[in-house]
Each structure stands twice: as C-alpha cells, then as structure tokens.
Amino acid sequence: MMEKMIFGRFMPGDSFVHKLDPRSKLLFVFAFIIIVFLANNPVTYAALFVFTLLVIFVSRIKLYFLINGLKPVIILMAFTFLLHIFFTKEGELLYHWKFISIYEEGLKQGIFISIRFLVLVFMTSILTLTTSPISITDGLEVLLNPFKKLKLPVHELALMMSISLRFIPTLMDETDKIMKAQMARGSDLSTGPIKERVKAVVPLLVPLFVSAFKRAEDLATAMEVRGYRGGEGRTRYRQLKWDSKDTLAILLLVAMTALLITLRS
Amino acid sequence: MDEILSLDHVTFTYSPDEPDIKNAVEDVSFTVNEGEWIAIVGHNGSGKSTIARLMNGLLFPQQGTIKVLNQSLTEENLWDIRSQMGMVFQNPDNQFVGATVQDDVAFALENNGIPYEEMVKRVHEALKQVKMDQFLNHEPQHLSGGQKQRVAIAGALALKPKLLILDEATSMLDPQGRAEVLATVQALREETGLTVLSITHDLEEAILADRMLFMNGGKKFAEGTPSEIFALGDQLVELGLDLPFAMKLTKLLKQNGVKLLGEHMTEEELVNDLWTSNFKK
C-alpha cells in the first residue's frame, strides 16, 4: 500500500523498456518532461501523443495500469480542461447557451493541456512500472553523483531511500500486528466518530515508533560491524550497464526533440 | 594453537560518571584459540552482549586490553579488525540491510572496497556455504527467520573472517530455524575450521561448544568444558541458568533410584548408559 504511494507499482517484465538501464530511463523521462513544453500546435501535440503510445506499446504494459496511474490527477485534469474551455475568450464562438460560451481557442487549449497531462502521467508511470524502486535509487545515485561537489550527500540519500524501501514491508507487518493486538484489547479502529478513531490510532503509533527506533539502532550497529563508514572507498555490487539499447533510447528522444522543434509554430 | 582473541582484565561500565552503577563487565580475562567453539552463557544482563561489543570495538573498555590476532584493538586498527570478525545479532530483521539476499551478503564486501568480480564470486561461495544459494534474489520479507539468520551468517563469511561471533543468533527463531542455524554453524566448522564464539541461552547449543564461559553479574564465574560447567549443578540453577534436559532427567532418575554411571549432558549418552547399566542380566 505504502510502496504504491511512493513509487507506483513495479510490474516485472522483459520488454525493451524493462531491460533499459535505469539511468537512460530516468534521463529519457526527465528530458521528455522538458520537451513536452515545446509542443504548441495540433501537429506537435499529436506527435507527442503518438510517441507516448509507441513507448507504451514497446513497454508492453497493460493500459489498465496506466489508467490507474491517472486516478490521482484526473480531477486536476478535468478542472484545468474546464477552466480553459470556459475562460479563454479568443477565436470563433462555437457554442453559446445562457452565460456559457465556448470559443475555438478555449477548446483547443483545453485539449492541449489534457494531452500534456496525459503524456506526462503516462511516461512517468511507465518509468515506475518498468523499473524496480531499488534500480531507480541506483540510477538516481549515479546520475546525481556530480552534485556531490556541491556537498549534496548523494550516497547517503540513496542509502536512506533503499533502506526505507527495504523496511516498508517489515513495518507494515508490524503495524498489522500491533493493530490486532490493540483490537484484541478492545480498541476500535474502524467505527465511531472521526475524533474517536483518531484517538484510537495513538496507541498504535506509539509502539510502532518505539520499535522503529529500536530497529534503527540495531541496524546502525549491524552496519557498523559490517564495516560501513560512508560512501568513500565503497564498491558497488549492483552494477549498472549502459549498452546500445540505452543509446538508442536517448537517440530516439533527440530525434523527437528535433521533430518538435521543426514542427512547432 | 594460534590465539585469535584475548581479553586481559577487561572492565567496562556504560556510565563512567556514576560510581554507584555496577560495571557491566568486570575484570574479565579469557582467550579464544583458532578453531575453537566457545559458548558464553549467563543470566540476562550478565554482560554477555557487552563483551561481544567490546571485542568488536563498538565499545572500548575503561580498563584492560583486548587483543585480536595479537594486535591491541585501538581506534586506528578498528576497521581492519572488524573486517576479520563477523557478527550476527539476535533479531533477523534488524540486520538485513540489502534489498535482496545477494545484496545483503555483498554489503560488507562493498564497504571494504572489494572489486566487483571478486564480490560476485564471494557472494555465491558464501551463500553456498550456508545453503542459501537458491535464494539469491529473494527479498527479506519472503524468508523465514532461520533463513534470514543464515543469510546474515553468509554476509559475515563473505569477508572470510577469522572469527564468527553469534550474539543470541538463534534466540528469536522457532525450533526448526534454530536447528537450521546450528546445523549450518556445525557444518561450517567441519568444512573450514572456523572459530566460533556464540552467546546463547540455549543450553543444548552450549553443549556443542569446546569450551564454555559462564558469566554472572559482569564477572566471569566459571570457565571450562561443558561437562565441567554443568558439573556445577545446583550452583548454576541458583545463578539463573537452567540445566540441559538430559542432565535434569539423569538427576531425577538417580533420585528415584535408577542406577546410572555418570552425569549425562546429551540424551544419547543417557540412553546408552540407561540400557548398558540396567540391561545386564
């Protein structure tokens, strides 16, 4: 549940996209987010949309999972769509009824903005659906490496992230256990007024925090005993391999950028 | 026999500024030789874990010296010495650092800057030694406690340590997990002659050791082979230690007039004595 909230849900597979290096995927998506803003006319938006469909096709992800990823932003999408439709007063009047009037430009902008949302959500979902959280962490660590010079603790952040990911299931289990223990003592978490329910959560959080701190302490000791002393001089067991597939992916994106630049008005 | 580790009149307290609080470890001396299996037993709070932490440089003693491989343990050679000692703790979940089994085993190797090809080799070797090589890509939440502890042992073995310290490594496991871990340690000793120091509440585990240290209130109360220690009998019970099942049974049988030749620590010995002493017609 929580893992889903943080990272979407990873769907193991062996498509072209699954096999890409996390670095190329991260770069690809990051660059894509930027070039989306190059589109400014029907042709460029259509190109973006088709490009995204192609990527979806290549990744062999079921549309259902992508639509699922849309849920959290659907309201935002609808809202901006309506905002554009009702408040842009340019171009030809298309429709008029009482105080509602829809102009051509409004409709166009509304559709554009929706496509923009759609392709952004789809692309980022493809990233998280085809890449395990731990690979994303690895990729980010390597890509952010140059920022170490600016004193950004890249290695520590990546380690924190991977340890958090590792402990999410453990803590979920524990929450479950504590919840059952409190329920057995007569605490009622699922009915009653909100205020009561919030109160009932407190005896759940306190033991959870206590145990999380105990775990953190144990883990720190275990890490120290196993020779952990920061990122300096460390080697990596999980190797990232950049091969021709990754170069191809990046070249595709460059081609797409060139296309957008020539087609935009 | 080569000495792996020695404590010489070591005293340690967690609160040096408060003289009323008893020392956690007081004037403890002992040595561990290469290839030995030492068990440390004692009641809760008798200073066993503190000793393990001292050996590892997680704590430094206020008095006395600790030598590992004939070098005194100091701030300078700390990391070097830690790489010679593997340590496995009680809670299987709280020492699993990696995302998967193989990542976890590689953790200590990564920390010590071992090159990639060598790491791959050692991770596979170590997992084979604990018979977990089928589980390379498993995540910790899909492993049993005993399996996690075996992975932890592999993580320690990967660095090819001189000494493996187990601090109640089996105490949170079910009987099956406990048996798995013990069998793993025994097999390792047979194959590689690894030196093992295990801190334990499980007397059936302590019997397997070559030598036992019996801690009481931070002091070393007794040291000797398991039969010497268990010969202390009632004294052990008074100091909060139980006797192994076979010994208790032997005692009760003798009390009830069954003829037996000696004290027996294992059920096998007891059974053998029972039928040889009572079956001669």
Ligand SMILES: Nc1ncnc2c1ncn2[C@@H]1O[C@H](COP(=O)(O)OP(=O)(O)OP(=O)(O)O)[C@@H](O)[C@H]1O
């Ligand atoms: N971090 C600490 N800070 C202060 N005192 C401590 C700390 N850890 C242990 N002690 C105290 O030191 C003494 C020895 O503790 P230690 O953990 O070494 O015992 P133990 O033999 O391992 O016990 P157990 O069988 O319960 O694991 C105890 O009195 C304990 O209360």
Ligand SMILES: [Mg+2]
């Ligand atoms: Mg202890």
